[in-house]
Structure formats: structure tokens, C-alpha cells
Amino acid sequence: xxxxxxxxxxxxxxxxxxxxxxxxxxxxxxxxxxxxxxxxxxxxxxxxxxxxxxxxxxxxxxxxxxxxxxxxxxxxxxxxxxxxxxxxxxxxxxxxxxxxxxxxxxxxxxxxxxxxxxxxxxxxxxxxxxxxxxxxxxxxxxxxxxxxxxxxxxxxxxxxxxxxxxxxxxxxxxxxxxxxxxxxxxxxxxxxxxxxxxxxxxxxxxxxxxxxxxxxxxxxxxxxxxxxxxxxxxxxxxxxxxxxxxxxxxxxxxxxxxxxxxxxxxxxxxxxxxx
Amino acid sequence: xxxxxxxxxxxxxxxxxxxxxxxxxxxxxxxxxxxxxxxxxxxxxxxxxxxxxxxxxxxxxxxxxxxxxxxxxxxxxxxxxxxxxxxxxxxxxxxxxxxxxxxxxxxxxxxxxxxxxxxxxxxxxxxxxxxxxxxxxxxxxxxxxxxxxxxxxxxxxxxxxxxxxxxxxxxxxxxxxxxxxxxxxxxxxxxxxxxxxxxxxxxxxxxxxxxxxxxxxxxxxxxxxxxxxxxxxxxxxxxxxxxxxxxxxxxxxxxxxxxxxxxxxxxxxxxxxxxxxxxxxxxxxxxxxxxxxxxxxxxxxxxxxxxxxxxxx
Numbered sequence: 001x002x003x004x005x006x007x008x009x010x011x012x013x014x015x016x017x018x019x020x021x022x023x024x025x026x027x028x029x030x031x032x033x034x035x036x037x038x039x040x041x042x043x044x045x046x047x048x049x050x051x052x053x054x055x056x057x058x059x060x061x062x063x064x065x066x067x068x069x070x071x072x073x074x075x076x077x078x079x080x081x082x083x084x085x086x087x088x089x090x091x092x093x094x095x096x097x098x099x100x101x102x103x104x105x106x107x108x109x110x111x112x113x114x115x116x117x118x119x120x121x122x123x124x125x126x127x128x129x130x131x132x133x134x135x136x137x138x139x140x141x142x143x144x145x146x147x148x149x150x151x152x153x154x155x156x157x158x159x160x161x162x163x164x165x166x167x168x169x170x171x172x173x174x175x176x177x178x179x180x181x182x183x184x185x186x187x188x189x190x191x192x193x194x195x196x197x198x199x200x201x202x203x204x205x206x207x208x209x210x211x212x213x214x215x216x217x218x219x220x221x222x223x224x225x226x227x228x229x230x231x232x233x234x235x236x237x238x239x240x241x242x243x244x245x246x247x248x249x250x251x252x253x254x255x256x257x258x259x260x261x262x263x264x265x266x267x268x269x270x271x272x273x274x275x
Numbered sequence: 276x277x278x279x280x281x282x283x284x285x286x287x288x289x290x291x292x293x294x295x296x297x298x299x300x301x302x303x304x305x306x307x308x309x310x311x312x313x314x315x316x317x318x319x320x321x322x323x324x325x326x327x328x329x330x331x332x333x334x335x336x337x338x339x340x341x342x343x344x345x346x347x348x349x350x351x352x353x354x355x356x357x358x359x360x361x362x363x364x365x366x367x368x369x370x371x372x373x374x375x376x377x378x379x380x381x382x383x384x385x386x387x388x389x390x391x392x393x394x395x396x397x398x399x400x401x402x403x404x405x406x407x408x409x410x411x412x413x414x415x416x417x418x419x420x421x422x423x424x425x426x427x428x429x430x431x432x433x434x435x436x437x438x439x440x441x442x443x444x445x446x447x448x449x450x451x452x453x454x455x456x457x458x459x460x461x462x463x464x465x466x467x468x469x470x471x472x473x474x475x476x477x478x479x480x481x482x483x484x485x486x487x488x489x490x491x492x493x494x495x496x497x498x499x500x501x502x503x504x505x506x507x508x509x510x511x512x513x514x515x516x517x518x519x520x521x522x523x524x525x526x527x528x529x530x531x532x533x534x535x536x537x538x539x540x541x542x543x544x545x546x547x548x549x550x551x552x553x554x555x556x557x558x559x560x561x562x563x564x565x566x567x568x569x570x571x572x573x574x575x576x577x578x579x580x581x582x583x584x585x586x587x588x
Contacts (some may be wrong), residue, residue, distance in 0.1 A: 063343060067341065067342075109369070109370075110341075110370050110371075111370070111371055117341050118337070118338075118341060118366065118370055119365050119366065119369045119370040120365065120366075121365065122361050122364070122365045124330075125330075125334050125361075125362055125365060125366050126334075127334075128330070128331045128332075128333070128334025128335045128337070128338065128362070128366070129334045129335070129337050129338040129341065129366055130338060131331075131334075131335050131338055132334065132335040132336060132337060132338015132339040132340070132341065132342065132346070133338040133339070133341050133342045134338070135323060135335070135338070135339065136299075136338070136339050136341075136342030136343070136344050137342065139299070139320065139321065139344075140342075144342075146338075158330070159328075159330040159331055159334065159362070162325075162326075162328035162330060162331035163328075163331045163334065163335075165326070165328070165331075166325055166326075166328070166331055166335060169326075170323075
């Protein structure tokens with residue numbers, strides 16, 4: 001491991017730790033939200049923002065920025081928490097999560113939240129949007145990249161497969177999709193509700209470069225994004241095997257934590273575990 | 276003179292493409308029907324065919340808008356709005372992205388392709404989106420101005436474009452401003468508010484009515500949303516009766532928009548001419564209009580009906 005990578009990953013780990021805590025604080029205060037799918041996505045988001053995303057917190061709409069789209073919009077507390085760490089948002093704003101005031105609605109809104117480029121909350125739409133920004137970057141001759149995170153249950157949506165064909169057809173090597181493959185959804189396990197079968201083979205056959213990793217291993221995450229950037233022949237998907245509720249003992253792999261807020265007692269226990 | 280709206284639209288896109296390098300055009304495998312093929316021939320690098328994937332094309336258009344482009348997204352109206360409705364709702368309207376959604380082959384203009392291909396609900400569908408602008412240019416001259424106005428306008432917009440030639444009722448020098456209705460014929464007994472091809476039929480009806488001593492004012496309501504309430508109120512306060520006409524269902528379209536406004540602001544006897552609660556049929560453009568009751572005669576009948584209510588009162 002190179003020294004620079006090691007240092008970058010230490011920083012990303014510190015970010016992830018704070019993000020996890022803030023996800024729990026936000027959902028506890030709001031008495032609602034989706035902590036399970038936030039915690040599974042946290043490590044990936046921390047590495048992506050800390051090590052790769054070209055963005056400017058002082059100028060969120062900087063025209064040269066990289067794009068990130070959280071297609072699984074219910075995990076937006078994780079993105080808010082990352083944006084706090086990156087300096088886009090103020091820590092104090094967490095009190096407004098899911099509230100009538102403030103800039104942190106339950107699902108992403110690009111109109112009011114700095115650092116967020118697209119609304120989501122209706123699943124399946126993010127990859128199409130990422131493709132549009134990637135095509136625009138190609139047209140402009142810039143090296144901007146478009147990242148999109150999809151839930152695994154979200155892959156049931158047909159639009160995702162339409163968009164997968166679009167990315168491959170236009171050889172969008174500036175598109176990188178991440179599947180947060182935590183294997184649980186609202187109604188139960190993915191395999192119970194509707195199995196994805198051989199997910200890697202599906203992406204492969206759609207013309208994508210496929211990288212499969214442990215989505216909580218920082219070195220693997222770091223290398224996967226590097227591989228996506230290096231791959232020039234088309235789009236790359238990172239299939240990240242993750243654990244829903246990762247980092248909080250009583251939430252891990254529990255389907256009930258898809259959409260439920262921790263109580264004050266549970267928050268206290270969780271924060272202790274994470275400190 | 277007759278011009279097919281889609282022909283004028285295709286040419287207008289080419290003109291616009293020359294003036295503004297941020298214009299990009301997306302199509303869903305109907306470029307030869309939508310006539311975006313004209314743009315493709317001149318600007319191949321700014322034309323994107325996404326295949327038969329209407330949900331995807333809306334999202335991709337929205338992505339272009341995120342990156343500062345002005346996308347014109349094209350497909351047959353019923354497929355684009357039917358498959359892309361939720362994408363338009365979230366990725367375009369809620370996100371407030373500058374995407375121009377162009378619905379083709381509107382109303383009965385797909386003719387013999389029949390019911391599956393005859394969108395009679397698209398105004399209702401698009402009018403319901405918060406912040407969406409909804410436009411139906413009246414003819415092949417106005418559509419050129421509408422395309423330019425859409426490119427200037429910042430925000431989500433939907434425009435209806437017909438396939439078959441329709442009469443030209445405006446002149447080159449006539450003004451087109453989004454949200455501002457044009458009065459094509461002054462009158463004092465009844466206001467006829469129409470859009471698209473039905474404006475020419477409203478003018479024919481007004482001419483016939485004048486021979487019976489009825490003076491009808493005809494308004495080209497090319498912008499269905501936002502509605503030009505001022506123009507409606509001014510005319511209706513003068514005439515005291517209103518008839519609307521559209522190549523669309525009577526549910527949720529131009530008539531619905533006018534009724535929503537007038538029933539609260541200034542109720543007057545009103546009739547809505549349009550397709551009833553039904554699908555279209557296979558047939559020629561004129562045959563389908565006859566079956567659906569989209570004729571000058573129907574407008575005349577409606578005018579006489581609202582006027583009879585006024586005299587009865």
C-alpha cells in the first residue's frame with residue numbers, strides 16, 4: 001500500500017466514523033428515516049468523496065465538478081453526513097432532517113441542498129441522469145466523471161436496465177455505478193422478494209466492466225474506483241457486497257432497520273459502539 | 276396553406292441549433308417521424324438516439340440539463356408521458372430542470388394507427404405537474420416561434436406537436452409570448468378559446484355563426500399552462516359565455532383549465548368541445564375528428580347551447 005493511499009484511507013475511515021454517528025443522530029431526532037441502507041453505503045461514500053470526487057464545497061455548482069447521484073434516495077442521511085464532513089453543509093443543520101424548515105428533506109432535493117445535483121426518492125432514475133451528465137461532459141471535451149449509487153432492490157426497476165444499455169452503447173467510460181448490495185429490502189430479503197440471480201453476469205452481459213468488492217473494505221473500495229477511472233472501454237459497475245446496518249451490532253443484517261429510527265436508548269448504545 | 280407541425284418543428288430545431296450550441300436533441304427511435312432527423316443530419320454530435328426507452332430518455336435529458344445543456348426530448352406523446360411520467364415528475368419537475376419535453380403525433384394525428392397511438396390525455400397529464408409549462412402551437416408558423424421561446428424559457432416545459440398538415444392561421448409577424456394568448460377574431464356574444472388545430476375550426480365556426488348574427492371572439496390559447504387568465508377574463512366579461520375546443524379529452528385539458536379558472540373567478544355558461552371519455556379509432560385525420568366530435572359544427576352547436584342558457588336566464 002502506498003503511503004498516499006494509506007493516508008487517504010485513514011482520512012476516509014475517520015469520515016465514515018462520523019458519518020455513521022450522524023446518520024443515527026439524524027434519524028433519532030427525526031424519528032424516521034432509513035438507517036440500515038445508510039450504514040451499508042457509508043464506507044463507499046466516504047472513500048468516493050474523500051479520495052475521488054472533484055467538487056468545491058464553496059461553489060457547489062462549479063461547472064467543472066464531478067457528479068454524484070444517489071439513486072437510492074432514502075439513504076440521503078448518509079450523503080448529508082458526508083457533505084457535512086466535506087464542508088458543504090453545517091453540522092447544525094442536522095436538526096432539520098425531515099423537517100418543514102431547513103435544507104435536509106427526507107429524500108434528496110437538488111433545489112435546496114448544496115452539493116446535491118438531482119432529486120430522487122422514486123427509485124430507478126439515477127443512472128439515466130448520470131448518463132446525461134456523462135454525455136454532456138463528452139460533448140464538452142472535459143474529463144468530468146459521473147458516479148451513481150443504486151440499491152440492490154432498486155434494480156427491480158426497469159428503467160435501470162434501459163439506462164445500463166445507454167451507458168454501454170455510448171461507451172461512457174466516465175460513468176461509474178455502484179450497487180450497494182446489502183441483500184435486504186423493505187419486504188424482506190432480496191432473494192425472498194425477487195432475486196437478482198447472477199448479478200455480475202447481468203451487468204457483464206449488458207456490456208459493463210464489472211468489479212466485485214467487499215463494500216466495507218476501504219482498500220478494496222479505493223482500488224475499485226481507481227480501476228473504474230483507469231478502464232477506458234466503457235462504463236464500470238462496482239458491485240459492493242455490504243451489510244445493511246453495518247457498524248451497529250443490533251442493526252446489522254436486520255431487515256427491520258430498513259425504515260426505522262433508533263430510540264434514545266438505542267442511539268446511546270450505537271454511539272458507544274461507534275466511538 | 277397547410278403545414279405539418281412536425282416538419283416546421285424539425286426545421287426550427289436546426290435553426291435553433293445554429294444559434295445556440297447548448298441545444299441537444301434526444302429521440303426514442305422515432306427521429307424520422309418526429310423530424311428530429313433534420314437536426315441529426317446537421318448536428319450529429321448533438322443528437323442522441325436512446326432507442327425505445329422513454330423512461331430513460333427523460334432521465335438522460337435531465338442529466339444534460341444538470342450539466343447546463345438545453346435538451347429537447349422527443350417521442351410519441353402517449354409513450355413518452357405514459358412511460359416517463361414519474362421521471363418527468365421527479366427528475367424534471369421536482370428537480371426543476373430545464374428540460375423541453377416534446378410530445379409527438381398528438382391528438383388524432385397518427386390517423387389510421389388507431390387508438391393506441393392517439394394521445395388524447397397528454398395535456399391533462401402534463402398540466403398536473405407543478406411548475407410545468409404546457410404549450411400547443413396553433414400552426415406551422417407559430418411552432419417555429421414556440422421552439423425559440425422554449426429555448427429562452429428556463430424550466431420544465433411540454434410542447435404538443437402534430438404529425439399531419441393543419442391549416443396556417445397566423446402570420447410571420449404575429450407575436451408569440453409564452454403565457455400570452457392571441458385574439459384572432461374580435462367578437463361580442465361568445466368567447467371561443469381553442470388550441471392547436473381546433474383554432475382553425477373555431478375560426479370557421481365563428482365565420483358561420485356570423486352569418487346567423489352571432490358575434491364570436493376567437494382566442495388562440497397556445498399556452499395552456501400558465502393560462503392567460505387576464506385575456507380570458509377580459510373577453511368573458513364582454514361576452515358572458517365561453518366555449519373551449521381542443522384536440523384532446525374533455526377531461527383535464529384546455530377546457531378543464533379554463534373551467535377551473537372561470538368557475539371560481541367569473542362563472543359564465545360554458546361548453547367544452549373535445550373528445551369524450553373514450554379512446555380514438557382508426558381512420559383518416561378528418562374521419563377521426565368526425566367520430567370524436569372535433570368539428571366546426573360541434574363548436575357552433577356548443578356556442579348556440581351556451582347562448583340559449585344566457586337568453587333563458
